[in-house]
Amino acid sequence: MKLLSLADFDQRLANGKDTTFVVNFWATWCAPCVDELPHFERLQAENSSSPLKVILVSVDSKSKLSKVVDPFVKTHRLKSEVYIFEEPDQQKFIDHVDKRWSGSVPATLVVNTSASRHDFYECEFSFEKLKSLTINPN
Amino acid sequence: MKKVVMSCILLLAICMKLSAQGYTVGSVVEDFRLKNVDEKMVSLADFKSAKGFIVVFTCNTCPVAKDYENRIIALNDEYAAKGYPVIAINTNDPVASPGDSFVKMQERAKEKNFKFPYLVDSDQQLTKRFGAAHTPTVYVLAKTGKGNVVEYTGAIDNDQDGSNPSKSTFVKNAVNELINGKKPSVSKTKAVGCTVKWKKA
Numbered sequence: 001m002k003l004l005s006l007a008d009f010d011q012r013l014a015n016g017k018d019t020t021f022v023v024n025f026w027a028t029w030c031a032p033c034v035d036e037l038p039h040f041e042r043l044q045a046e047n048s049s050s051p052l053k054v055i056l057v058s059v060d061s062k063s064k065l066s067k068v069v070d071p072f073v074k075t076h077r078l079k080s081e082v083y084i085f086e087e088p089d090q091q092k093f094i095d096h097v098d099k100r101w102s103g104s105v106p107a108t109l110v111v112n113t114s115a116s117r118h119d120f121y122e123c124e125f126s127f128e129k130l131k132s133l134t135i136n137p138n
Numbered sequence: 139m140k141k142v143v144m145s146c147i148l149l150l151a152i153c154m155k156l157s158a159q160g161y162t163v164g165s166v167v168e169d170f171r172l173k174n175v176d177e178k179m180v181s182l183a184d185f186k187s188a189k190g191f192i193v194v195f196t197c198n199t200c201p202v203a204k205d206y207e208n209r210i211i212a213l214n215d216e217y218a219a220k221g222y223p224v225i226a227i228n229t230n231d232p233v234a235s236p237g238d239s240f241v242k243m244q245e246r247a248k249e250k251n252f253k254f255p256y257l258v259d260s261d262q263q264l265t266k267r268f269g270a271a272h273t274p275t276v277y278v279l280a281k282t283g284k285g286n287v288v289e290y291t292g293a294i295d296n297d298q299d300g301s302n303p304s305k306s307t308f309v310k311n312a313v314n315e316l317i318n319g320k321k322p323s324v325s326k327t328k329a330v331g332c333t334v335k336w337k338k339a
Contacts, residue, residue, distance in 0.1 A: 027330065029201035029202070030201075030332060032333065059330045061298060061299045061301050062301065063299060063301035064299070088301070088302050088303075088304075089296055089302070089304070090293075090296060090298075090328065090329045090330050091293070091296060091327055091328045091329065094328045094329075094330070095328065101328075102271040102272060102328065103271075103272060103293075103328045103329050103330045103331055104271045104272035104330075104331060104332070104333040104334075105272075105330055105331075105332070105333065106333070122271065122333070123333070124333070
């Protein structure tokens with residue numbers, strides 16, 4: 001797993017054109033997040049040929065990367081891209097991702113640059129809800 | 139299609155609602171009366187000699203809250219005598235989170251020898267009124283002529299697991315400043331935490 005700088009995060013989303021990015025913020029210590037991860041994996045698997053990209057950003061502490069998060073990704077066989085922010089200050093990355101984010105996890109950001117979409121959801125989703133929000137939401 | 143749009147709007151409303159409301163710095167806090175782990179009712183008005191309060195929305199089960207448990211105890215040890223006692227409130231619905239039942243709260247308070255109230259917010263109205271979205275979340279209050287005023291909201295510090303080289307002890311700093319007759323220089327912070335386990339409708 002790689003560390004992600006906030007600048008690279010921004011650039012990735014900005015350069016996505018018509019791609020819908022579904023960025024889920026989760027943590028290995030967060031039970032509802034762990035329950036919800038399979039929905040994001042399934043969303044990506046079922047839409048592998050669509051302009052849809054699931055990115056999983058763990059808010060576990062950077063110090064937990066090799067001992068906790070990497071093994072978790074392996075055991076759960078996560079196929080989506082998984083990152084931890086390089087920025088250690090939670091406050092900085094929380095406000096950077098979205099001012100509306102209080103810091104609760106799970107939380108999900110849906111971005112589509114072409115459609116000027118930038119929605120932030122601070123709650124957990126069923127697969128159906130997640131799908132309805134990200135696939136042909138209009 | 140209309141149905142899908144409607145459900146999206148509804149979902150948006152549910153997700154956004156909670157973070158948008160609640161007390162902010164400058165708000166005057168309405169007093170409350172909640173049951174403590176010793177079965178007695180507790181209100182802010184009971185603390186006649188307090189100069190303010192460190193109100194902590196927390197719970198038994200959230201790993202982040204657990205990481206901060208000893209720091210909450212230390213805050214009370216240091217600041218109760220200086221007029222700023224800790225008032226801990228469990229935010230979680232015991233059906234949605236069985237580890238947060240009243241009995242489990244009593245067990246935790248005993249095990250960790252809490253010297254401060256650990257209150258149950260059974261209808262979750264106080265958690266909603268304050269606007270605490272996740273645990274742990276702190277509100278530092280100062281007692282004034284017009285009531286208990288919020289002077290700080292947010293995280294205890296920015297170092298959940300002792301790995302941040304640029305650690306800042308937000309709550310301690312805020313209370314120290316209040317004790318010295320100043321306004322907290324940092325009055326609002328954010329940190330990651332566990333979503334409040336709301337009663338299922």
